[in-house]
Amino acid sequence: MIADKVEDLMVPLEAFPKISQEATIAEAILALEKAQEEFLADRSKKQRIMLVTDEQARVVGKLSPADVIRGLEQDYGKMLNTDVSRFLREFDKVISSLSVELGHASTPWCKICSKAKNIKLKDFLRKPEASQVVQIGDDLSEALHRFILGGHDSLFVTDGKRLVGMLRFAHVYREILGMIKDACASP
Template sequence: MSDNKSDPLTVKDLMVGLDEFPAISREALFIEAFHALERANEDFTTGKSKYRTLLVKDDNDRIVGKLSPMDLIQGLEPKYSNIIDPNRLKFKDTFYVITSMKHQKVLWDRPFENLCQTAQNARIKDFLKMPTEGHQVKKEDNIDEALHLFVVGRHDSLFVVERGKLVGLLLFSDVYEHISRKIKDTCEL
């Protein structure tokens, strides 16, 4: 972090390099991703790792995305991503859309019926969402730009990009910790 108070805080000051996170191939099966997420969570809770985020690599070992438990569960019903873009759906609309689809039996009539078949056959690449522009910041961006994306997109992390390549993650928890310290150090009486 910058010691000079006149220097604006940038993404690179708080970002975490990609090598800090466990990773899995996008060719991995759903069940392999499940076990990798379990290991990442266990390593995090036992203190072996600072992060539980699981990154996804392509065939050339480049990071192309990240996988969360919610992503994994959404992989059980990949048709949702063809119909719903949760980043563009207002909260008040979500319940109506999902309820109407369930009533019309368009999606997920019996989510657990094919659970084991999906877990053994689906590959991460079949349901992995690639990072969009609204989920990325540049390494040199002012932290204010990242904060805006966190608030608007309600992301838990943002991909950090340098010259078109993913180079790290900016975690909301780290940004919040920085804000919290600043409030305690400068705002309290």
């Protein structure tokens, strides 16, 4: 059977590990590490995307290793909201000036531990953007556009306004590969 709707490849929320937005970065690092180990031990049943929940256990976002680093260095988020194309044109100069401007050139790495113990996920977690959300009944082509144009590795899946699961790019990619193999193998 060829999947053509988001719901065909969506993974329900229950399948994902979760962490409270009240957790610290240090706690999140341990949880991400555990999720990765469980995923590697049994890829068929485990997910390594870490979902973040609020006080009512509602999913409010997802956490990646890159998010953890952004949480430790929150000034990057402020800088990247400005003219990104200017940064890309003069990458080396920008990296040098950012390090100096943000004080990273002289910040000792040993301070990261104290930061990780004190910063909570809710202090830096970004809410999903509209481009990261698809409806359960949407065509996979709609999701594919969002993956490619938005540069996302996963999308939040909703049924109306209720979040019901996640759609991973890897699953859509695997489906596309299967269709291409089948088409090319046919006479």
